[in-house]
Amino acid sequence: MSQPPGTALSLGAATPAEAVPRIDVPAPPEPLAAQRVLPLRRPGRWIVTAVVLVLVAQTAHGLVTNPFYQWDRFQYWFLRPTILDGLLITLEVTVYSAVLGLLGGILLALARLSPSPVLRAVSWVYTWLFRSVPLIVVLLFLYNFSALYQTLSVGVPFGPAFLTFDESRLATDMAVAVVGLSLNEAAYASEVVRGGLLSVDQGQHEAASALGLPKRYQFARIVFPQALRSITPNYVNQLIGLIKGTSLVFYVSLLDLFGSVQSMGSTYPGDIVPLLLVATAWYLILTSVVSVVQFYVERYYSRGALRTLPPTPLQKVRSGLRDARARVRKETAA
16 A cells, blocks of 8 residues: 655554643642630620620619518518409409500501592591590590480481480499500500501412402401401500509499509508509510410411421420530530
């Protein structure tokens, strides 16, 4: 076989150095030495913590050692039948007013969001009026309502009356207190409910309407349960204010918890301080119970909105004990 002139044919095998490029492999790094992680020092935080602990200790010491508080008389009055009767009246007024006030607030909020201009105007005027007038004025006005209207009637305006009621028989002390607190509470509850309804995404309303669901079903099963996540914490604040606001029913001759304390303080002027402490303790207990209920209601309605539900106090205690045991086992093994 002839080869053209000027060409060279190499059939020899290439050397390894020519076939594979040389790659410089870095030396393996030296193992890192274990170092202790030091927490960031925050002297200001420690100073503030020490000051707060000193103030708390001084306050507790003053409460325990000051004879002016008369803790023996506090223990005597705490479970007296007079105090417990007043506490029962406070609970009754609070429950009735809270239920009626919430129902009235829902109706006012729906009227405020209604396309009817008359309903919107009436709801706005009601809310404006009762949020502007102090609660004590409302109670005193209702207490003296019989001086303005001796009878109440239902019938045709400027015409005959079909039903007539004797206002003096209806306006008992309990009725005046419940009606006055409910009227005042409904004005504030309406804004709470309206804010909760407005917090629901508009897409939820559109999706419910697209499914062809009735308006009542949309509100009861779709819109209102979602609005409760926003309504609950705000209305619980109103409920706590209502519990404390029941102390004003003393001025309409209803002896609730505060009224009983005031009455006993007038009879036993030397025990006025322990009696006030008794009222304070019972109000703290009532508001604390409401706060616990609020936590579990909020946790219930947070399902589906949060990836993980907030732990309950019992779960926190169990988690703390579990972490403490794990830490002890780790230190023992080390």
